[in-house]
Amino acid sequence: MGRLSVQTPATTRYSGWRISSLRAWITPSIRVETRAGKPLLVVQVGISSAIVPCGGRYLKRVGTTNRDFTPEELARQFLTRSGQTWDSLLTPYDIERVHPELLTTFVQLARPRLPYIAPDQPQLILENLGLLREGRLTNAGLLLFGRRPQERFVQARVRSVSSAARQRLWIRMSSMARFGSS
Numbered sequence: 001m002g003r004l005s006v007q008t009p010a011t012t013r014y015s016g017w018r019i020s021s022l023r024a025w026i027t028p029s030i031r032v033e034t035r036a037g038k039p040l041l042v043v044q045v046g047i048s049s050a051i052v053p054c055g056g057r058y059l060k061r062v063g064t065t066n067r068d069f070t071p072e073e074l075a076r077q078f079l080t081r082s083g084q085t086w087d088s089l090l091t092p093y094d095i096e097r098v099h100p101e102l103l104t105t106f107v108q109l110a111r112p113r114l115p116y117i118a119p120d121q122p123q124l125i126l127e128n129l130g131l132l133r134e135g136r137l138t139n140a141g142l143l144l145f146g147r148r149p150q151e152r153f154v155q156a157r158v159r160s161v162s163s164a165a166r167q168r169l170w171i172r173m174s175s176m177a178r179f180g181s182s
Contacts, residue, residue: 051077087140091152094135095123099147106145 029044051058051074058074059066069077079086091097100122107119118124126132131141143149143158150156 051081087138087143088130089139090133090136091139091142093137093142093146093152095126095132095137097137097142097147098122098126098145102145 027045029046031042033040033042054066058069058077060069060073076086079089103122103125104119107117107125110117123132126137126141126145129141131138131144137146139153142152143156
């Protein structure tokens with residue numbers, strides 16, 4: 001918590017002007033104390049959980065310096081603080097963008113673990129997996145089962161982990177181009 005102490009009438013007027021010009025997202029605690037018989041303006045600003053711009057820039061503290069967030073870092077911070085993840089964000093695409101062969105292959109592979117999965121109900125499958133909400137595919141749904149996901153995610157990379165082999169696999173979007181013609 002920062003603390004600013006102002007003791008002279010001129011600085012008190014200036015500080016009052018500066019405090020009144022603060023943005024709405026900063027809510028300082030302001031009070032007047034008396035020390036050594038003189039009025040003392042005490043301004044305290046608590047730590048904010050929100051991301052607050054400073055002079056139109058979003059800064060992060062690195063050691064003893066302030067550095068700008070990269071656009072990717074800033075987007076990640078906003079998502080994290082909102083309780084969302086990138087893969088759960090909705091796309092403008094509906095279930096018509098789903099590649100039926102990919103979904104059929106998934107159902108065949110998942111049948112031993114999910115015996116009650118209904119291959120004739122793609123909407124229910126995607127909703128139960130959290131890949132379709134409000135009639136729209138999520139980013140994860142489009143990456144996994146969508147037609148031409150590279151149109152929306154030009155530089156995306158998918159990282160998956162095989163639980164059986166415990167190996168990390170990196171799949172570039174270009175390797176998914178074979179489904180782009182449908």
